[in-house]
Amino acid sequence: MHDIVILGGGSGGYACALRASQLGLSVVLIEQDKLGGTCLHRGCIPTKALLHAAEVADTAREGEKIGVHSTLNGIDMTKVNAYKDGVIGRLYKGLQGLVGSRDITYVEGSGRLVAPHIVEVNGQRYEGKNIVLATGSYARSLPGLEISGRIMTSDQALTMDYVPASVIILGGGVIGVEFASVWKSFGVDVTIVEGLPTLVPAEDASVSKTMERAYRKRGINFKTGVRFSGATQDDTSVTITLESGETISADLLLVAVGRGPRTEGLGYEEQGVSMDRGFVLANERLATNVPGIYAVGDIVPGLQLAHRGFQQGIFVAEEIAGLAPQTIDESGIPRVTYSEPEIASIGYTEAQATEKFGEVDTYEYNLGGNGKSQILGTAGFIKLVRKKDGPVVGVHMIGARVGELIGEAQLIYNWEATAEDVAPLVHAHPTQNEALGEAFLALAGKPLHAHA
């Protein structure tokens, strides 16, 4: 009998295994594919490597504008993939070493919950005082839309060995806009089709609006508030039809309509675990309704982000070890979209904050007043949302590289800082971080490089 048996070795599962082993618990970690899961092999890391290659392409293309003689002579996807796979390979090796160096029983194979405290893998049974379900997610499609040939999800798009001439992207959420950004930088004619009224609809309305303006300026086509009705493909192209009857054709169709929980056929329901549309229901201490069974990561309803999975994994290990860890505030989890421009946010949007807290104050600091942003030639803003005369409950940023500013924003939100707490702190000049400082100076009633 082990202390913990973990099913799934992605962000949530392996973080749980590492922390549990640190705490002296006996751990079994079961993985059917590659340790590291979606994030390392098919998610965060490969997409960010492509986005970096895209940034380099833009830099080469635009060097001339600032007097640096350079031209973009083309994209060699074989080399881009070699670079991307090199990054993944080094991290994978490091992670394997880390897990291997700990007292963790690593089991390769597909596991199934066959009793409330037993997971079976290849006919072998592993019994745990506690079970952690961490089987992650898969790319969803729409009814009747089969993933094959020219119709793909992020899984296939990440392994393509050529740059297409044109692409339709179904879905203007995080994954959709990140791929749009990469492909546009690589010279592809991109059209995003989104059913909701705006791109990045989960973000603050002013961020969505600015993102649309930026994408329009980049020549990325998009149609929002339109409903997809079907797609057909032949040897040369794919054509989608909207409910309005309009058709759009391109070389490829990327389906980026969200991710579903990977829980089917794994025995969860049979063992009495409460589920909702395939997601595993867990309380704020990540316990399911079955005593001793916990769930972490993308299978638990909420933000599907790697760092949420890490933190939930750590939490569950500490909970099982009896450390009574502090619960995770879901709105205190930072969210970054790594497109050009980047989007970074934490806490509540203005609309959510108004609904939750009643009257709120907001302040938008335009990056136009920030030296480093001018140097980078980026536009955007930092928007603060605070409770009337209270702490800041939302920070929303858009502009090149603003993802790197989320660390400070996260401390501000999670420490419930007021504008007066942050305004006296000195921010280095000239950094984009300074823009955050300026926004707080303004909110505290003493703007420096701000016009309002």
Ligand SMILES: Cc1cc2nc3c(=O)[nH]c(=O)nc-3n(C[C@H](O)[C@H](O)[C@H](O)COP(=O)(O)OP(=O)(O)OC[C@H]3O[C@@H](n4cnc5c(N)ncnc54)[C@H](O)[C@@H]3O)c2cc1C
């Ligand atoms: C294109 C893309 C880009 C992304 N970019 C970001 C980003 O920039 N930042 C961010 O925070 N998040 C990003 N994400 C999301 C992130 O990858 C996920 O939130 C994260 O991987 C979830 O971790 P997890 O442990 O819940 O699941 P997963 O990482 O999916 O891991 C689950 C693991 O369980 C294994 N498994 C499943 N069933 C079984 C079984 N029966 N037996 C054994 N093993 C099993 C799977 O093989 C898998 O390895 C991105 C996702 C995608 C698709």
